[in-house]
Amino acid sequence: MPFLRFSLLAGPHPRSLSRGDFAPRSGRRRYCTAALALVIAGLGAELGAGQTAAQTEPVPGEATFTIFIRGTDVGREQVNLARSGSQWIITSTGRLGDFTLNRFELKYAADWQPIELHVEGTQAGKPGDKNGQKKLQLATSFALTSAINEITQNGVTNSKTDQISARTIVLPANVFAGYEALAARLANASLGAEFPTYVAANAEVKVTVKGISDETVTTPAGIVNTRKYELIVHNVGATFTMTVAVDQRARLARLDMPTANLSVVRSDLAGVSARTLTARNPTDSDVTVPANGFSLAGTLTKPPVLGRMRHPTIVLVAGSGPIDRDGTVAGIPILSQLAGALAQQGFLVLRYDKRAVGQSGGRSETVTQRDYADDLIGIVKWLDKRDDVDPRRVAVVGHSEGGMIGMLAAAREKKIGSLVLIATSSTTGADLILEQQQLELNRLKLPEAEQAQKVALQKQIQAAVVSGAGWESLPEDVRKQADTPWFRSLLLFDPASVMPKLKQPILIIQGDLDSQVQAHHAEKLGELARARKKGAGPVEVVHLAGVNHLLVPATTGEVQEYPELKQKTISPDVAPSIAAWLKKSQP
Numbered sequence: 209m210p211f212l213r214f215s216l217l218a219g220p221h222p223r224s225l226s227r228g229d230f231a232p233r234s235g236r237r238r239y240c241t242a243a244l245a246l247v248i249a250g251l252g253a254e255l256g257a258g259q260t261a262a263q264t265e266p267v268p269g270e271a272t273f274t275i276f277i278r279g280t281d282v283g284r285e286q287v288n289l290a291r292s293g294s295q296w297i298i299t300s301t302g303r304l305g306d307f308t309l310n311r312f313e314l315k316y317a318a319d320w321q322p323i324e325l326h327v328e329g330t331q332a333g334k335p336g337d338k339n340g341q342k343k344l345q346l347a348t349s350f351a352l353t354s355a356i357n358e359i360t361q362n363g364v365t366n367s368k369t370d371q372i373s374a375r376t377i378v379l380p381a382n383v384f385a386g387y388e389a390l391a392a393r394l395a396n397a398s399l400g401a402e403f404p405t406y407v408a409a410n411a412e413v414k415v416t417v418k419g420i421s422d423e424t425v426t427t428p429a430g431i432v433n434t435r436k437y438e439l440i441v442h443n444v445g446a447t448f449t450m451t452v453a454v455d456q457r458a459r460l461a462r463l464d465m466p467t468a469n470l471s472v473v474r475s476d477l478a479g480v481s482a483r484t485l486t487a488r489n490p491t492d493s494d495v496t497v498p499a500n501g502f503s504l505a506g507t508l509t510k511p512p513v514l515g516r517m518r519h520p521t522i523v524l525v526a527g528s529g530p531i532d533r534d535g536t537v538a539g540i541p542i543l544s545q546l547a548g549a550l551a552q553q554g555f556l557v558l559r560y561d562k563r564a565v566g567q568s569g570g571r572s573e574t575v576t577q578r579d580y581a582d583d584l585i586g587i588v589k590w591l592d593k594r595d596d597v598d599p600r601r602v603a604v605v606g607h608s609e610g611g612m613i614g615m616l617a618a619a620r621e622k623k624i625g626s627l628v629l630i631a632t633s634s635t636t637g638a639d640l641i642l643e644q645q646q647l648e649l650n651r652l653k654l655p656e657a658e659q660a661q662k663v664a665l666q667k668q669i670q671a672a673v674v675s676g677a678g679w680e681s682l683p684e685d686v687r688k689q690a691d692t693p694w695f696r697s698l699l700l701f702d703p704a705s706v707m708p709k710l711k712q713p714i715l716i717i718q719g720d721l722d723s724q725v726q727a728h729h730a731e732k733l734g735e736l737a738r739a740r741k742k743g744a745g746p747v748e749v750v751h752l753a754g755v756n757h758l759l760v761p762a763t764t765g766e767v768q769e770y771p772e773l774k775q776k777t778i779s780p781d782v783a784p785s786i787a788a789w790l791k792k793s794q795p
Contacts, residue, residue: 266392267457272475273384275304277468278692279530279564279572285309285472287385289459294318296392300385306332312383320393322350322378325408329382346380348408357409372412373404380408384472387452388460390415394437395458405441414442418771421539423453425461425477432477434461438539438771446652449538449771469529487534487544491551497560497590499583502569506560506587507533509547510596519556520601520794521591522786525584526559527608527631528698532566533559535607538770540758542607542778549783555790556597560587576697577609581616588623601625601794605786606632608725608757612701619709626745626794628715628786631725631757634732637698638670644724651766670699707736713745713793717785719755721765727751748789755779 268290275283285302296316302309311328325348330341345360350372357368377393379386393403394417401417419438424431434453441448453462463472491510496503511519524543526535535543547557563570563583570583584604592599603626606614611632618624633640645666649659669686672678673696679687714737718730730749737747756762759778762769 264395264458266459271459273472274475274478276471285384287388289388298385298388304382307382309383312385314378314386316389320389321375324349325378327380327383346409355406359409368409370411372406376404376406376412378406378408384463387463391452391454391460392458394452395454416440419539427476429476440771487541489548489551497587499586504560504583504587505567506558509551509557511551511554518598519596520790521556521597522550522603522605523587524557524559525604525606525610525613526562527610530565532561537758540760540776542759545778546783550787553783553787558587558591574693576693577613577616577701578697580613584613584617585621588621592623603628603790605630615703615706615710618712619706624712626790627712628717629733630717631719631722632733633725634703634729634736637701642666647723674699703733704736708740711744714747715786715789716749719752719757719759721755721762722757723765723767724757746793750785752779752781
């Protein structure tokens with residue numbers, strides 16, 4: 209999974225999701241919410257030819273959504289969609305951090321032309337704030353091509369009129385009930401469809417459907433079939449992606465904004481018992497592994513021909529972020545595909561939901577890389593007791609940050625017989641993030657002075673995370689995002705200090721088009737591995753031409769290309785490279 213989510217901390221800082229400030233501020237760029245951090249500048253949009261006429265209508269009813277930031281529960285919203293005569297009415301109440309939504313009401317005509325919007329909320333003041341709670345109100349009336357906003361804060365009202373497109377979709381900041389209208393419109397959309405989307409009291413942008421896929425979610429109440437729409441939001445000077453899952457009733461099931469580390473999940477799909485079946489191999493079977501006070505949920509993929517009692521075994525470790533056992537990024541189930549391909553090579557393969565992800569227990573607020581390594585060690589010890597596992601031939605294959613976790617675990621656990629590092633950094637986490645940031649700044653072609661300012665700020669943030677000092681000169685919202693035990697452990701991770709502790713044979717696999725962990729990292733890792741003391745296992749470095757960070761053939765390898773990838777399967781060279789090396793190094 210990409211590390212890039214932290215690489216632009218030194219850019220303009222989005223305001224916290226809990227800041228419910230609706231009022232426009234002239235003379236400077238403004239961010240309403242981290243979830244819509246890039247949706248701030250006006251960009252008119254007309255409906256494209258790809259959009260079909262409305263056919264399926266949503267089923268009215270109530271729903272409750274849980275809001276997650278980086279996998280942490282930060283709020284709830286209770287939503288109701290009703291049909292009254294010729295109008296659609298969406299209402300909700302809820303809480304998001306220190307912002308309380310007291311009233312939300314959005315009315316549309318039968319053809320989804322917006323009619324009026326009312327939002328009322330309170331923003332809790334900071335400790336010692338003499339003003340206490342701030343009362344916030346937004347009232348918007350819609351004509352065919354204009355939106356007239358009345359914004360009230362603590363009794364002071366300002367007016368603002370924006371130009372909009374007909375049948376624009378209204379998405380106020382800090383409120384997610386409005387996405388029910390987007391879900392209803394997407395339910396009748398085809399690939400390439402374009403929608404004008406109005407961030408109330410800010411501006412309109414265009415949203416394009418760039419991918420459509422079906423997903424099945426298993427829950428205690430049964431199977432929920434959804435259709436996932438991958439969307440590109442076209443902001444002035446930049447774009448970003450988000451995904452919206454719509455169920456068979458044309459209702460919102462889930463919203464994900466990777467740029468903001470935001471997920472909004474309907475309650476029936478948010479529990480640990482719910483699991484998205486993005487990919488399934490014919491010989492998959494689900495398992496539960498006891499951990500320290502909780503359990504880890506995983507999937508065991510067996511070889512199609514069980515020719516022996518005990519099998520060489522591989523544990524797959526996912527990269528950073530709330531990634532489940534399938535390792536799905538940009539619609540590509542990296543680890544599920546890799547597990548199936550390795551099973552075809554005769555290996556027993558286990559992949560698992562990370563702690564506090566999917567069906568696995570545990571909490572993520574205080575987790576560090578060492579904790580993730582503890583979980584991996586527990587899995588290896590559990591496998592060692594199974595009758596179908598050859599305990600002498602257990603390998604760990606880590607992708608991206610999973611390679612770091614694999615190294616930390618292999619340094620402490622001798623039952624790990626071999627180690628495969630895929631797209632793994634050769635530098636400290638702090639240096640890797642600075643490298644990623646510089647690549648992105650170069651791509652944006654910002655002036656050198658502005659680049660230098662952002663890099664300096666990034667270094668200041670990272671220094672504060674590591675030392676715990678210096679936060680007083682940084683925005684509070686930045687600290688909320690960056691000051692976590694996991695991020696500190698990532699910044700401090702140094703393969704140069706871990707590698708000498710490893711005795712296992714090591715295979716390093718690198719996609720040469722990887723823009724997140726560039727190709728030079730593989731060679732440096734190889735040098736570190738070969739410099740180990742006499743008696744350490746053999747080392748091999750394999751480069752895959754034309755392959756990106758997701759192990760998929762690509763053209764540029766940049767993150768911005770991920771939604772455009774036509775091929776959604778990993779390179780056929782990955783599994784054979786791993787299998788051949790393991791068979792050679794673990795006879």
